[in-house]
Amino acid sequence: MSRIILKLSGEALAGDKKMGFDEATVRRVAGQVKRLVDDGHEVGVVTGGGNFWRGRTGNEIDRVKADQIGMLATVMNCIYVSEIFRGEGMKTSVLTPFECGSFTKLFSKDRANKYFSRGMVVFFAGGTGHPYFSTDTGVVLRAVEVEADVILLAKNIDGVYDSDPAKNPDAKRYNLLPIDDVISQNLQAVDMTASILAKENRMPMRVFALQEEDSIVKAASGEFNGTTITVS
Numbered sequence: 001m002s003r004i005i006l007k008l009s010g011e012a013l014a015g016d017k018k019m020g021f022d023e024a025t026v027r028r029v030a031g032q033v034k035r036l037v038d039d040g041h042e043v044g045v046v047t048g049g050g051n052f053w054r055g056r057t058g059n060e061i062d063r064v065k066a067d068q069i070g071m072l073a074t075v076m077n078c079i080y081v082s083e084i085f086r087g088e089g090m091k092t093s094v095l096t097p098f099e100c101g102s103f104t105k106l107f108s109k110d111r112a113n114k115y116f117s118r119g120m121v122v123f124f125a126g127g128t129g130h131p132y133f134s135t136d137t138g139v140v141l142r143a144v145e146v147e148a149d150v151i152l153l154a155k156n157i158d159g160v161y162d163s164d165p166a167k168n169p170d171a172k173r174y175n176l177l178p179i180d181d182v183i184s185q186n187l188q189a190v191d192m193t194a195s196i197l198a199k200e201n202r203m204p205m206r207v208f209a210l211q212e213e214d215s216i217v218k219a220a221s222g223e224f225n226g227t228t229i230t231v232s
Contacts, residue, residue, distance in 0.1 A: 001040070002041055002042070002149040002150070002220075003042040003043075003044070003053065003116065003131070003146065003147065003148045004036065004041055004042065004044070004118075004148065004149065004150055004151075004152060004220055005043075005044045005046065005124075005139060005142060005143040005146075005151045005152070006033070006043060006044070006045050006046070006152045006154065006216065007045075007046045007047075007048070007135070007136075007139040007151060007152065007153045007154065008029065008045065008046070008047045008048065008077075008081070008154050008210065009047075009048045009050060009154065009155050009156065009210075010047060010048035010049050010051035010052065010073070010074075010077060011048070011051055011156050012025070012154055012155060012156055012210040012211075013025060013047065013077060013081070014051040019051055019052070020051055020052070021051065021077075021080060023084070025210070025211075026080070026081055027084060027085045027088070028145045029081070029084075029119035029154075029210070029216065030081075030084050030085045030087070030088040030090070031088060031214040032214060032215075032217050033045075033085065033090070033121060033216065034085075034088050034089060035088055035217055036115075036216070036217065036220055037090060037119065037121065042116040043121050043122075043141065044112070044116075044121070044122045044123070044124055044126045044143075044146065044148065045078070045081065045082075045121060045122070045123045045124070046074075046123075046125075046135060046139040046142060047074050047077040047078050047081060047123075047125070047135070048074065048075040048077070049070045049071070049072075049073030049076075049077060049135065050073075051073075051077070052076065052077070053069050053070050053073040055068050061130065064131040064132075067131035067132065067133075068131065068165075069090075070085065070127070070135075071098075071125075071126045071127050071129070072126075074102070074125050074126060074127060074135060075094070075096060075100060075104065075125040075126055075137045077125070078094045078104075078123040078124075078125035079094055079103065079104075079125075082085060082094050082099065082121070082123050086119055086122050087225050090120075090121050091118065091119060091120040091121070092120055092121045092122070092123060093105060093115050093120055093121075093122055093123065094123040094125050094162070095107040095108075095112060095122060095123065095124055095125065096125045096129070097125035097126050097127070097128060097129030098126060098129050101197075104125060104126075104201050107142075108125075109145050110148060112142075112145075112146050113146065116146070119215075120215075123140070124142045126138075126139065127167065128141055129132060130144075133193065134190075134193070134194065136190035136191045136193075136194035137191065137194040137197065138191075139151060139153075139191045139194070140190065140194045140197045140198050140203060141197065143203055144178045144197065144201045144203055148203070149204075150204050150205070150206060150220075151198075151203060151204070151205040151206070152205075152206050152208070152216060152219045152220060153189070153190070153205055153206065153207045153208070153221075154208060154209075154210035154215065154216060154219075155207060155208070155209060155210065156209065156210070156211070157209060157227040158173070158208060158209035158212065158225055158226055159173045159174065159175075159207050159209075159225075159226040159227035160172050160173065160174050160177055160182070160187055160189045160207050160227040160229070161174070162174070162185075162187070163177065173227065174227045175227060175228065176227075176228050176230060177189070177227050177228070177229050177230065177232065178229075178230050178231075179195060179199045179229055179231045180199070181196055182195050183195050183196065183199065183227060189205065189207055189227070189229055190205070196232070198229070198231060199202075199231060202231045202232070203231060204228070204229060204230060204231050205228075205229040206219045206222070206224065206226060206227070206228050207226050207227040208224050208225060208226030208227075209225070209226065212225060
């Protein structure tokens with residue numbers, strides 16, 4: 001048994017639509033997570049908010065307010081995805097670092113551990129609860145707090161490359177990548193704050209494309225098509 005934190009990018013949740021939700025994509029995710037839960041793994045989920053909000057791409061509004069909107073976008077994503085998971089037969093709970101009335105429960109490590117012990121999939125919404133921190137930092141922070149074994153980063157791209165493969169057809173994908181190289185070369189597997197937090201707390205990460213068949217299950221096993229970010 002292991003404790004896994006799965007990060008789903010907002011764009012990946014949208015599928016080919018690019019915005020909002022693609023239900024078929026989310027149901028495929030749910031089916032894979034259920035397989036992991038049925039096999040005895042404890043699973044936490046963090047979602048991005050990019051399928052609803054990209055506040056940092058412009059300067060139209062105050063950065064703090066833009067980040068707050070982004071946090072709320074992740075809450076909407078987690079509530080939606082958790083309901084799809086429930087429809088697939090899993091028990092779920094959504095935790096946030098700030099009060100959301102009756103929509104969510106307030107995050108604490110003890111509460112998360114209690115839910116894990118009950119076989120629930122725990123959704124960590126709302127990022128860190130503070131502006132100027134991305135959901136990348138949020139996922140590493142939660143993984144460290146609940147003492148996860150690994151972070152699975154499901155993206156629209158099948159790993160970490162030495163340059164943008166959309167712009168450079170000769171871009172090289174890394175299979176194994178030390179976290180020190182991620183930081184020194186600014187490879188943006190996750191943002192710099194998240195990378196340093198992962199390094200300091202020895203939190204390994206696996207980066208893969210969500211769209212590939214059984215990608216989450218394969219990434220959990222370690223036998224997958226993507227990049228393993230090592231911390232030793």
